[in-house]
Amino acid sequence: MAAEPSVEVVHPWSSAGEAHALDVLKEAVKNAGIAWKDSAIAGNNSNNQQQALQARLSAGNLPDVTQTVPNLMHAYVDQGVLTNLDAQAKEQEWDKKLSPEMRKVAMYKGSYYAIPLVEHRENIMWANKALLAKYGGELPKTWEAFNQLAERMQKDGVIPLALGGEDWQEGQMFTSVILGVGGKNFYNKAIIEQDPEALKGPVMVKVFDQFRKMINFSDKNRIGRDWNAATQMVIDGKAGFQFIGDFAKGEFLRAGKVPGQDFLCASSPDNGQNFVYLTDELAFFSQKDPQRQANQKKFAELVIDPAVQIEFSRRKGSIPTIMDVPLDQFDACAQISLVDRKDNQANGGMLPSFIENIAVDRDVRGVLMDVITHFANTPSMTSQQAADRIVKDLQNL
Structure with missing residues (x-):
């Protein structure tokens, strides 16, 4: 009997609000017939997570998915361990759907290597x-x-x-x-x-x-x-x-x-x-097994699904990384950020x-x-x- 399809996800989210938001993605993955293998590594502003991943990189035992940030994603690309997502980005029209600043942080050397899950405002x-x-x-x-x-x-x-x-x-x-x-x-x-x-x-x-x-x-x-x-x-x-x-x-x-x-x-x-924007993005470590590759592709597809984007952000405090979302589905705090994002994209007020x-x-x-x-x-x-x-x-x- 074939093993149940699964994805191992490494992330730092452990607070009550973070865990509640993550349940949205876990449920979507489960409903797609894929088991979620949770590898939460909290603390030290994700430094503990990065150390654990480097150890697994040395051992040749990398997970399917990791939460990451742009500069760390760049380092993984330079090490040759991330999957190029250009084909999937074209198929799902990421260029059209993602906000301009999120497209920028998801790309490196002209190609997509990550998919932004949320767009946060720092200030x-x-x-x-x-x-x-x-x-x-x-x-x-x-x-x-x-x-x-x-x-x-x-x-x-x-x-x-x-x-x-x-x-x-x-x-x-x-x-x-x-x-x-x-x-x-x-x-x-x-x-x-x-x-x-x-x-x-x-x-x-x-x-x-x-x-x-x-x-x-x-x-x-x-x-x-x-x-x-x-x-x-x-x-x-x-x-x-x-x-x-x-x-x-x-x-x-x-x-x-x-x-x-x-x-x-x-x-x-x-x-x-x-x-001032920041993001949690998800990157996919290269896998040789075709089944694991298929699971990764489905996972990325779910991340950009509007229902996941909206509900995840409603719980996490962020706004979706996709642009076409109804304002009335968000509370007053998120509405401020959605309006300011739209205005700032025209006047240079979106600051990394x-x-x-x-x-x-x-x-x-x-x-x-x-x-x-x-x-x-x-x-x-x-x-x-x-x-x-x-x-x-x-x-x-």
Whole structure:
């Protein structure tokens, strides 16, 4: 008797919201007659997952599917271990269906090597509505307004800002600050182009000044705290705000909270409609067995299915990577992002995340993250010292 068709899927999704979203894809795969072999490797911002995959690569025992991000996908292509998806992309009209920025992140050297599962927005502000109501109920639209509100909360013994101790959490918050203080042109100049004058100039100093205030608005017990534990602080009213990607919404929803009723969401202060995007994409390791190849093809087909795209994003907090989706099937938070995505695609406001391995090479990301997290955890470091160190460390690459 032939073995049941199956796919082994390696991924880092372990929080309540992430697991709830993943059930959508698991169910679709099961309904297609394929067994799902789950290989969840959580923690350390997917670094644990990458280490495990490299070990399996060395052993010649690669899974069928892996969650990945663009720069890591590029490395796998260069190692010659990923399946080229061009034929399937043409057959299913990915060029027509996917958003322009998602097409870009799914391709490398002119070919498709991944299929984006979700499109996330990094620069989001989350707030506990009941707690905010004690302070007037208005979400701050500027950093100045946020600072004033946070100071009032702090004086009352309330933690203004929920933040964890992982470097990428600090990095995502830094993204909201640099975009709010500097604007999209500065983001492009400083982050994407790494222009030395921009990086060490007065605007970047102001960015670090505001970032220092943000760190001081968080609590002293943040070291070692996972992102979803920080989100839980906002859910429980133990903290007022969190600045993190829209995937946080999945945690609110799993806790039974309703957008606009229990929690509030908006683009971060002074960020306007600008949209810093990131993605979780799925790549397929090359397999010699024709049955495994067929299973992979069916799996990729399901990822881009509108029903899967819509329901997965509704649970995960993201928006679909496909463009043609009805606005009324999403909550208020997602509708903001869908509208902003459409507007920004015309005006250059779609900005790639550097934290999530899209905007810059991994070594450049490493320099930026090292300085950001060192600054966050070194109260004596000045903003000018941080700006100067970025320039110096980039020159030493």
